[in-house]
Amino acid sequence: MARLVVRTQPNPGKTPEQSLLRTQEGDVVDIVNDGVEIRPGTLNSGHYRIIDLPGIPQEALVHLKAAVFDTEGGLVRRRAKTLDIDALRSPEWAGRSEMTLAEVATLTKMRA
Amino acid sequence: MAVTFVAASTVAAVAANPPTVNLTLPALNGLDIIIIDISSNNIVEASNEIDTPSGYTEFGTKHEVDGSAAADDRRQGTFWKRAVAADSGATVTISRQGTDTTLLAGVASVWRGAVREGSPFDATTATNASNSATGDIISFPAYDPVATDVHVVYTGWKADDATTALADFTNDSTTFTIRNDQEGTTGNDFTYGLWSANRTGAPLSAINATATGTDGACLGKAFALIPFVNSSVTVTTTIGSSGTYSTPQLWEDGSSADLTTAEKSAAGTFAVAALQRGETLTWTTGGATAKLLETDSTGAGNGTYITYGIISGTPGAGTVTGGTSTGTCVSTYADPLNTGVIWRGECQNQEFSGAGTQLTVSGSTSASTAYKECTTVAGASFRDHANKLTNALRYDSANGCGIRVTGSDSEVVSMNESNARLSSIQCQAPTINSKALNISGADPLVEFCLCEGTDIAQGAVLAQGSGILRNTVIIQRGSAAASILRGGIGVGFVYNCTLVASDDLATAPTAVLECSAGGTITVQNCGLFAGDSTKAVTAGSATFNFTTCYSDISGTSGVTQTTYGNEFQNVNDATRDFRLKTGAAQIDTGTTDATNAPVDIVGTTRPKQAAYDVGAWEFQALGSSMFLTLGVGR
Numbered sequence: 001m002a003r004l005v006v007r008t009q010p011n012p013g014k015t016p017e018q019s020l021l022r023t024q025e026g027d028v029v030d031i032v033n034d035g036v037e038i039r040p041g042t043l044n045s046g047h048y049r050i051i052d053l054p055g056i057p058q059e060a061l062v063h064l065k066a067a068v069f070d071t072e073g074g075l076v077r078r079r080a081k082t083l084d085i086d087a088l089r090s091p092e093w094a095g096r097s098e099m100t101l102a103e104v105a106t107l108t109k110m111r112a
Numbered sequence: 113m114a115v116t117f118v119a120a121s122t123v124a125a126v127a128a129n130p131p132t133v134n135l136t137l138p139a140l141n142g143l144d145i146i147i148i149d150i151s152s153n154n155i156v157e158a159s160n161e162i163d164t165p166s167g168y169t170e171f172g173t174k175h176e177v178d179g180s181a182a183a184d185d186r187r188q189g190t191f192w193k194r195a196v197a198a199d200s201g202a203t204v205t206i207s208r209q210g211t212d213t214t215l216l217a218g219v220a221s222v223w224r225g226a227v228r229e230g231s232p233f234d235a236t237t238a239t240n241a242s243n244s245a246t247g248d249i250i251s252f253p254a255y256d257p258v259a260t261d262v263h264v265v266y267t268g269w270k271a272d273d274a275t276t277a278l279a280d281f282t283n284d285s286t287t288f289t290i291r292n293d294q295e296g297t298t299g300n301d302f303t304y305g306l307w308s309a310n311r312t313g314a315p316l317s318a319i320n321a322t323a324t325g326t327d328g329a330c331l332g333k334a335f336a337l338i339p340f341v342n343s344s345v346t347v348t349t350t351i352g353s354s355g356t357y358s359t360p361q362l363w364e365d366g367s368s369a370d371l372t373t374a375e376k377s378a379a380g381t382f383a384v385a386a387l388q389r390g391e392t393l394t395w396t397t398g399g400a401t402a403k404l405l406e407t408d409s410t411g412a413g414n415g416t417y418i419t420y421g422i423i424s425g426t427p428g429a430g431t432v433t434g435g436t437s438t439g440t441c442v443s444t445y446a447d448p449l450n451t452g453v454i455w456r457g458e459c460q461n462q463e464f465s466g467a468g469t470q471l472t473v474s475g476s477t478s479a480s481t482a483y484k485e486c487t488t489v490a491g492a493s494f495r496d497h498a499n500k501l502t503n504a505l506r507y508d509s510a511n512g513c514g515i516r517v518t519g520s521d522s523e524v525v526s527m528n529e530s531n532a533r534l535s536s537i538q539c540q541a542p543t544i545n546s547k548a549l550n551i552s553g554a555d556p557l558v559e560f561c562l563c564e565g566t567d568i569a570q571g572a573v574l575a576q577g578s579g580i581l582r583n584t585v586i587i588q589r590g591s592a593a594a595s596i597l598r599g600g601i602g603v604g605f606v607y608n609c610t611l612v613a614s615d616d617l618a619t620a621p622t623a624v625l626e627c628s629a630g631g632t633i634t635v636q637n638c639g640l641f642a643g644d645s646t647k648a649v650t651a652g653s654a655t656f657n658f659t660t661c662y663s664d665i666s667g668t669s670g671v672t673q674t675t676y677g678n679e680f681q682n683v684n685d686a687t688r689d690f691r692l693k694t695g696a697a698q699i700d701t702g703t704t705d706a707t708n709a710p711v712d713i714v715g716t717t718r719p720k721q722a723a724y725d726v727g728a729w730e731f732q733a734l735g736s737s738m739f740l741t742l743g744v745g746r
Binding site for chain 2: 005007009011012013014018019020021022023029030031032033036037038039040041042044045046047057058059061062065066067072073074075078
């Protein structure tokens with residue numbers, strides 16, 4: 001049931017600190033139900049990749065959207081985790097538009 | 113930016129058949145305004161009319177003077193063009209219909225700093241004056257510009273090539289500087305003069321410039337150029353199942369890293385393929401890169417502009433290529449039409465729901481004139497619903513756009529960027545320990561929103577950044593919460609908001625407002641109801657300044673105690689409805705504030721009755737008019 005929208009192109013901020021507050025390559029930008037059509041503003045830019053996880057509820061993947069906050073609720077980092085962009089680009093995964101939860105787990109790593 | 117005179121060309125003149133002559137433009141920049149003033153000795157316009165130079169547009173109307181001697185006849189036409197870089201030093205052909213061999217003369221003047229789109233002229237069109245008598249003058253008409261900041265130009269011709277040097281003159285205490293003074297002996301000879309000055313928009317009387325000579329007949333024209341003033345451009349896109357973006361988060365991700373330097377530039381020659389929103393643009397000359405935010409081009413062969421966020425370098429004039437589409441266009445000018453973008457997303461009438469934060473706003477440089485704003489498409493908000501006056505005032509996606517988070521320990525919207533705005537949207541976090549809003553960026557504006565949260569530690573809404581919250585309902589639905597609204601460091605303003613906790617929670621919140629980090633919070637015209645009169649209006653070390661507020665809790669200056677159940681239609685969690693009801697103490701007891709609360713949360717104009725109501729809802733007695741009508745009929 002979940003569809004991941006993954007950023008595949010650089011998205012730098014003006015400073016390294018600002019870049020932390022923006023989604024970067026490999027980050028899951030959003031999770032929608034897999035029947036939701038990704039509209040042209042996102043799809044046609046060439047900066048995103050769509051990965052479906054049939055049968056998997058959003059809740060099982062929400063950790064991929066989790067941000068890092070300070071104790072007062074201020075955003076420190078846009079994403080705590082990311083998908084391995086190099087692996088996603090590798091021949092093994094490059095052509096995959098569907099994955100299992102376990103496969104996504106193997107690609108998930110803590111953001112440096 | 114003021115309009116300035118750059119240069120004028122040498123007068124090009126001809127007195128031969130064909131009546132055609134080339135004029136060479138002076139050095140100029142793209143976006144400069146070129147004005148070509150043409151004088152013809154032949155005034156038989158039916159067969160000898162002045163031609164409009166190719167690529168130019170006439171402004172004002174041609175006019176003429178029938179001199180006492182045929183040699184002094186003159187006809188004047190004026191034409192303009194917004195320059196591109198290739199116009200610098202270019203040749204412009206001046207011509208006249210027919211085969212007459214009398215004088216045809218033209219001169220180009222170049223002006224910098226005028227508006228960069230549309231007509232550069234004041235709404236008062238160019239006005240004309242003429243004088244057929246022999247005299248030492250060039251006559252100019254009265255001129256009354258509409259705009260208050262203008263650069264007035266006088267341009268005129270005299271049928272005499274032996275005038276004294278033209279000089280500055282004064283009109284209404286403004287000195288008009290002589291910009292160009294040329295004479296020529298071609299044909300029946302001529303003198304050309306050009307004056308200009310900045311003006312505040314006050315009217316100018318007719319005036320004569322001194323041009324001492326022996327021959328008569330003169331023509332004068334007055335007009336005004338409007339200076340360029342930069343303004344942000346708003347890029348509006350729709351969010352939803354048939355919108356540009358599917359979700360609020362994907363909309364937010366489509367913005368640029370710096371909204372303050374994002375630009376809209378004139379562009380043309382769109383070719384190869386349609387440029388795609390979000391793709392990376394690269395300028396061939398200079399190598400600048402940018403993220404395409406918007407264009408009106410739908411493909412090769414059409415389009416007039418591109419709006420983009422700069423990634424690197426300095427975009428200028430020249431070819432631009434899209435990294436994904438491979439489409440190209442040519443950026444027309446070195447300078448943009450606008451600098452600064454308001455990135456505005458408009459949600460369609462649907463519910464956006466899912467696990468995890470549904471919208472995080474962060475990571476872009478912003479300003480008070482360049483920011484992200486999430487709202488709804490016209491007609492898509494609960495504020496637009498046909499039954500908005502009778503609908504229960506609580507989250508209900510059947511009434512309009514709603515954003516909802518399904519999981520626990522989360523938040524619906526996280527506004528972590530300065531100057532971000534949110535309006536007309538319902539936000540609900542119904543599951544354990546989730547906030548409707550987490551606002552940590554500076555200077556946010558949240559208005560006309562319905563917010564329901566359950567976070568017992570940080571409030572239904574956490575507002576850390578100094579900013580404005582107005583005409584909004586915040587409902588705490590979590591039992592034993594520390595507060596309904598938690599503030600943070602800085603100066604916050606809360607106007608005409610309704611801050612409530614459901615009355616049947618197992619344990620009411622400890623305080624309505626909590627701020628333990630210092631700062632000052634101004635609270636005006638707000639309803640502050642915890643559902644338990646033993647709780648506190650405030651907690652923490654901040655300074656709270658209350659004006660005409662109401663609460664079910666006593667003991668706070670500026671806050672009047674009243675009975676919770678008497679104020680609202682329904683205060684129980686399952687059936688909550690926070691519209692005011694008849695007899696509520698909050699009716700007609702608020703402070704007038706036309707800046708922050710001219711209308712209520714659903715758009716009812718304040719005051720509906722004698723005075724502003726307290727809280728987000730402006731009470732109106734529905735059905736009373738029907739009752740009165742029936743009464744009259746009995």
